[in-house]
Amino acid sequence: MSLKYSTPDNQIYKKALAQLSNIQQRAINDERNGMRWKEISDDDDLNRSKEETIAMLYEAFTEAGQNTRVADGLTKWILSTRQDYSWRTTTGTAAAINILKESAMLKTSFAADSVSAKIGDQQLNSSNGLLAGQRNQFVGTNKIAPVTISANNTVSGGITWNYFSAEGQADDTKNPVKLKKTLFSYDKQKNAWIPLSDKPILKLGERIKIVLTIETAVNLRFVQLEDKRAGVFEPVDASSGQQYQDRMQYYRSVRDTGQQLFMDFLPSGRSELSYEVTVTQEGAFKNGAAMLQCLYNPGVTAYSNAITVISKP
Structure with a gap:
């Protein structure tokens, strides 16, 4: 407002230019992601107020007319973050689109x-x-x-x-999202769940809990998690519907081959999802790897380990 409604010889105009110069000095700028500020870019997610803040900064730098590179850097950062986050409100979307519409870079x-x-x-x-x-x-x-x-x-x-690789040997050392599958057996005497080895020997009728552990450094949106179920197992609860576990609300779809989980929001950190099954068949079975994928950004994909299960009477 100070730049728009005052003249260059006005003291308020000069003060606004000095503030813009100070803001620009605190910015982070690189060729790939453009220009942003630590206070905004370090957040796990964008929201309406931050998108509007970026729009106001863009308008201020454009009005000052000092450096078009700053406005171009803001445009590039808006586009790069769009690959990971959606604009979920009408005001935030309007602010971001206005930047792109006015940008001379595009x-x-x-x-x-x-x-x-x-x-x-x-x-x-x-x-x-x-x-x-x-x-x-x-x-x-x-x-x-x-x-x-x-x-x-x-x-x-x-x-x-x-x-293609051998099952259970997925390389996720450099993957920002990690997924692990663990089996637990219920001990009636201890009244507790006991973790099983990589090649457990199970008995017919035994209760098993399958735990999927997810580790992610950032929040993820629109996530699908598919877990293939071995033929030896039958789910205790075969109903589909909304579920809530460990800070996550999701829709569970149970199928003959396994189950699919659909999450609008997966929080950063370590999360665990679990469900119970019953041993119903004899023989050796392969409990395949689970797969997690961010549907908004399909490049974010993770696979769990696979487990061989042996059941006896």
Whole structure:
């Protein structure tokens, strides 16, 4: 307001410019994520007030006309955070869209965005063209090869490597989200749940509790968790519906092969989900790996360990 309704020779105008300079000095800026401030970017999630704060900062720097690089940096940060978080309110969405609409960094063009990637000697092309565009493309390779990427515009996308490995040997050392499956047996004498080994030997009719432990450093939204159930197990509660466990509310869908959990919000930290089953068959069975995926950002995926189960009369 001070910049918009005062003249450059006014003392209030000069004071506002000094405050903007101080704000700019406290900013974090990099080529990939753009410009942001620690007080905002360190939060686990965006919300209405922070999106509107960014919009007001953008308007102030644009009104000052000192540095278009600052406004471009704010635009880039809004776009980069959009890959992880949705704008959940009308006011926050309007504020963010107004930044993008006014940004000089984003050029209005009728040409489709296209991305090319070269994996070894194989070429991948993806485009969002209305008629001839192809958003996904798949190639097969039997070795690790260098990847080079080029695009005609600033776009967001990803390359996913799908591969087969021995069950129970998923490599999640560098994964920001970790998922672990543990089996527990109910001890009637101790009146407690006892953790089982990797290859437990179970008895018919025995009660088993399956515990899925999730560890994530940030909040996740729109998460699907699928746990395949071994043929030796039958769920104690086979009804689908809304559930609540360990700070999480989710919808559970029970199927013959396992169950799927759908969560609007997964809090950061360590969370545990559990359900009980009964041993109903004899033999050796493989309790497959559970899979967690953030549907809003499919690049966030985690797999649990698989467990071999042996049951006897």
